[in-house]
Amino acid sequence: MSKILVIAEHAEGKLNAGTAKVLAAATQIGGEVTVLVLAADGAAVAAEAAKLAGVAKVVVADNAALAAPVAANLAPAIVELAAGYSHVLFPGTTFGKDLAPRVAAKLGVPQISDVMAVHSASSFDRPIYAGNAITTVEAPAGTVVATVRLASFTAVAATGSAAVEKASVSVTAATHTRYVKLEAQKSARPDLQSAAKVVSGGRALGSSENFKVIYDFADKIGAGVGASRAAVDSGYVPNDMQVGQTGKIIAPELYFAIGISGAIQHLAGIKDARTIVAINKDAEAPIFEVADIGLVGDLFTVVPELTAKL
């Protein structure tokens, strides 16, 4: 039977919503699932994780060296606690992508990145070429270390009540790495990666001031706000709003691509959206090839009208 260790991602005492999606992948692999919380004080995060369906137990390892999400400190702690587990799973976020290879290399095993479907305990689907091809891969014998593509899984419900165990790890903080700060974009809007509705703006917005039309629309329908790489590179919005292969890969119920031409790079980030609506003045824009509903028009007239009518 598989023994699966899911590494919890958390910040400011809260569990990242992605963990519940990693648990969905773990449940499909089948076996006994343990969530590992590494923190300076992980009690609150562990209590949250314990409520997630399918979790057999939560192990919380408090250690001052683990206060910041520094891979060089987290990896040895995970390696220490991973003995006896058949799988170590990470969310496919920048946290997991930074950390998982460091663990895999220490364990001397290859890593499987961006698991999007589970066939068995050792066989998975993963995207290559920005999602333009899907491969089925088979992990070799040994511990399976993988990151899970969050957009491909539906979060498990918070209906569990697993036991929380304490563990100790002997790591000391690496002197070669100092965590300085995180400049987070505080937003009252729904988080891009878990929002049911997302509205994204592209280069056609033309300026950061003009993005107001996107924000107003998003606020009216309670959506998260994203942007294309072109809009981010043009400085209209900060980098953490970028949706696409090199930004965030999302899977909302409803996605509005506004003034976005639809570069392959962007499409790779929205392929799993349930319904895609495209608004663009260029009828030939590639975004219309993937849109479920398309409207050719000037976004500066269409979007305010839509905001008023929805």
Next chain:
Amino acid sequence: MKAIVSVKRVVDYNVRIQVKPDGSGVVTDGVKMSMNPFDEIAMEEAVRLKEKGKITEIIAVTIGGAKNEETLRTALAFGATKAIHIKDEGEVQPLTAARALAAVFKKEGASLLIAGKQAIDDDANQTGQMVAALLDIAQATFAGKVDVDGNKATVVREVDAGLETLEVDLPAVITADLRLNEPRYLKLPDIMKAKRIPIEATTLADLGVTAAAAVKTVKTVPPPSRSKGVMVKTVDDLVAALKAKGLA
């Protein structure tokens, strides 16, 4: 101070890739190949650090078959001072590549590995982190800004929550994200000059590297296509269409 830049030859990012009908992979014969775009950014960053006098040597390293020499020539045209070709005709996966790069890093006494955050073919995003793990040195992935000051580097990382700043002591591994810089256009004289620079050849065996157990690719298929949508003419039609789907 030496920096190593790992460079990979991949299908050019402008190519619309085709999956082979028999599911055995992606068509690469007769397809335009280029240096992985993230590796170009890594090369550019190394060259800028050298121009600022922060590093003195740039060693470009690639792993792969004979044709990968082209990628090293590109790296030399960027301004690499030396090029090492680890010759291997098979598929080299990230852990094996990391072992080889770690061996070169030690052999050369390098202070910095600058790598692209991922290659746009396998999209693995692993090798840099694995090198850092194998050498037990600092890593700063997804770099959007790098400042090297003597024996330390301050790196602003592009993370999901925003911008994270790490300070790392060298030796260290830095992986380049998209916005780190805009790679320069290579000038013809530099490209011509790069053709005359000798390339050092080695092998995994010469470096004392054993290949890691491999992940086996069973089959490759195109992604499921989305069904063709509808075009509406007015905002009212759009609202009606959303209502019909229960989305408004």
